Amino acid sequence: MQLDEIESFDKITIQCHDNPDADAIASGFGLYLYFKSKRREVCLIYSGRFQIQKPNLKLMIEELQIPIVHYPVSEQMVEGILITVDCQYGAGNVTKFNVENVAIFDHHQIEIDNVMLSVINSNLGSCSTLIWSYLKKHNFPINENVNLATALYYGLYSDTNQFTEIYNPLDLDMRDDLQINKSQITLFRNSNLTxxxxxxxxxxxxxxxxxxxxxxxxxxxxxxxxxxxxxxxxxxxxxxxxxxxxxxxxxxxxxxxxxxxxxxxxxxxxxxxxxxxxxxxxxxxxxxxxxxxxxxxxxxxxxxxxxxxxxxxxxxxxxxSFDIVYMQDYQFVENTWEHFREREAILGVVNFSKLLPKGTSVIIRTLEGDIEVVVSENSYIMIGARGEVFQIGKKKFEEKYAVIEDAFHMEMDYTPTVKDKNTGKSVELLQYAKACVTVGGTCIYAKKLQKSIKIFTTHESERYISGYAGDYAVVPVNNINDIKIIKKDNFDNLYEKDLV
Ligand SMILES: [Mn+2]
The missing domain is CATH 3.10.310.30 (Diaminopimelate Epimerase; Chain A, domain 1)
Known part of the structure; x- marks a missing residue:
């Protein structure tokens, strides 16, 4: 969905769920300011029996000058288009108004699937993040309005238990990008409980x-x-x-x-x-x-x-259900494993030392999490088809891969970014990537898991990798300590039977 599809309406009503929280209010506020800047007639409302009582929300609305109003249930028709934020039109947590045109912005599980104009991204920590990414895409200068930036930040902050339960890279991007008023966040946080x-x-x-x-x-x-x-x-x-x-x-x-x-x-x-x-x-x-x-x-x-x-x-x-395996104590018995070979695959590769000075500390942000890396002459960064990223030594790269093209394009849910830890500047990794292909597929041992497993590897004894029944444990023939888990739905894409 594009915001211009909504912009074609002159009258726009933005509705938060009943008993709105900080995330719903911030999301609505973002869209409100955007459509206001397009000179539309906009109002920001919520309904339901109760008016906002929570002290932190009252403060948020007052301090950040959010023009939200309580709109009691009525039979009255809403004109133009109604957008529900942080909730889905027709769902149980939001009063249903009689209206012809509806749009939805939400980050909960999909409950309503008959609304054409809807974006529901259930993987995001907050709806504020969704709105932030939309406003950015439409070149709205979010950081020029500190009230808006602070509201969006507080929306994510309160929906992810003070950022402790955050996991989507886009959430992290917004958190790092917003220029906020810190003392206001402190103020809201300290009036959080009644x-x-x-x-x-x-x-x-x-x-x-x-x-x-x-x-x-x-x-x-x-x-x-x-x-x-x-x-x-x-x-x-x-x-x-x-x-x-x-x-x-x-x-x-x-x-x-x-x-x-x-x-x-x-x-x-x-x-x-x-x-x-x-x-x-x-x-x-x-x-x-x-x-x-x-x-x-x-x-x-x-x-x-x-x-x-x-x-x-x-x-x-x-x-x-879990077996726990400590690789340092594991006895490898070859005939309990099967032989496979890596299929030919196209990956992206970035020669990091050509991109950034040696010794630079960076964070590579991927769908699977942040990875911290120090740029060195002998390390390359590889990018898989799903946007997963791993580091590989120059020597190993040259043994295993051959560059085939000067550019690497791939559609991904989240394209990995690299952030310089000192300057805070981010770049998209893909624009520096070349395409490469595996040479003479590596031989591996694989074993289909009969039950769930947690593995502490020899190089990481504090954190485990886990797999469920049906997934595969995979080790390269030439290095049985380098174990990893491959999800069952991806195994056949990556490996083929090796008849030795
Ligand atoms: Mn929310």
Missing amino acids: LEELGIAGVAMLRCIYNEDYHYAIVKAQPCDPNILGLISDFLLQVDGVNCCVVYNTLTDGYKISIRSCSKEVQANELAKYLTRDFGSGGGHFEKAGGFISLKLYEKRYPMLHSEAYFSNCMDEYFE
């Missing part, structure tokens, strides 16, 4: 489910600001005997989850993905992560199962 919510947090902790076999805790909180979930989970993790915890509550459209772990055998981001895998999304960092489960999809799958039982079962299943 006394009532303090009570909710207290009561929730009294009803903690504790599993002494696996040392995890589960807490269900009453409806409250999602930030309280992070607060409870940070607190729980400090309890002796609790190595990992899941804190959640029920929203109108699903379960919002906050996860913490201090055990090296449980990475919070991986656990978040596991708990939400069939009906939501999740991710974050090794110690802190978050996620969301769509109630509609959950109820379809488990019509009778209450949420406490789901989380307990799923946690037990998680702890029981």
Whole structure:
């Protein structure tokens, strides 16, 4: 969708979900300013029974001069076009107005699929990020308006538990790019809780489910600001005997989850993905992560199962289902592995030392996370077809690959960027990449996983790589320590049977 499709309407109403949060308000504000600059007649509204009460939101609206108004339910027709932000027209958490033309900007799970003008990116930490990327694409000078920049930043900040549960690279880009008023963020942050919510947090902790076999805790909180979930989970993790915890509550459209772990055998981001895998999304960092489960999809799958039982079962299943392998103790028995050969593939390659001075510290941002690299003469950066990035030595590159073209083009969900840590300047990696092809495919051993596994490799003993049943463990024949996991849906693309 392009913003001009909406711009063709003279009257534009932007609606946040009922009981709007900082993200909904910031998203609406962004679109409001954009269409205002196009001289459209715009208004920013929310509806529902309750007016905004939360002290941080009242402050946000006042300090950043956000012209949002409460619009009570009415039979009245809304003229022009109605845009719902941070929610989907027709869904349960937003009052439905009688209107002919509708557009949707959201980052939750898709619930409504019959609206033509809609962008729903469920992988983003906030709807503010979606709006930010749209405004940028349309050359709107976001950083010239510090109120807008601060609002968008606070939207992401509060939707990702103070950035601890952030995982999408676009979210990181926005966080790094916005020029904000820091003292205002401090002000909002310190009026985040009401006394009532303090009570909710207290009561929730009294009803903690504790599993002494696996040392995890589960807490269900009453409806409250999602930030309280992070607060409870940070607190729980400090309890002796609790190595990992899941804190959640029920929203109108699903379960919002906050996860913490201090055990090296449980990475919070991986656990978040596991708990939400069939009906939501999740991710974050090794110690802190978050996620969301769509109630509609959950109820379809488990019509009778209450949420406490789901989380307990799923946690037990998680702890029981994984084999943990420490490669340093692993006995490699060749005849339990099969021979494969890498298929010919086209990748991108960047000779980093030609791009940046030797010794420069950079962050390469990819869909799979940030990678920190120091530029050296002998290292090349490789880019896979899905936008994954890895480093390779010059010598190894010359053995394995041949450059075939001076340019490398590939459609990706997120094209990797390189950011100079000192200057803060970013460039797109692809524009410096050449295309190369694998020469005489490397021979590998592969093994199909019969059950889920966590592997601590010899070069990384603090963090594991994980795979599920059906995925493959792969090691090069000439270096059995260099183990990796290949997802089942990608294995056949990358390898073919080697008949030796
Ligand atoms: Mn949101």
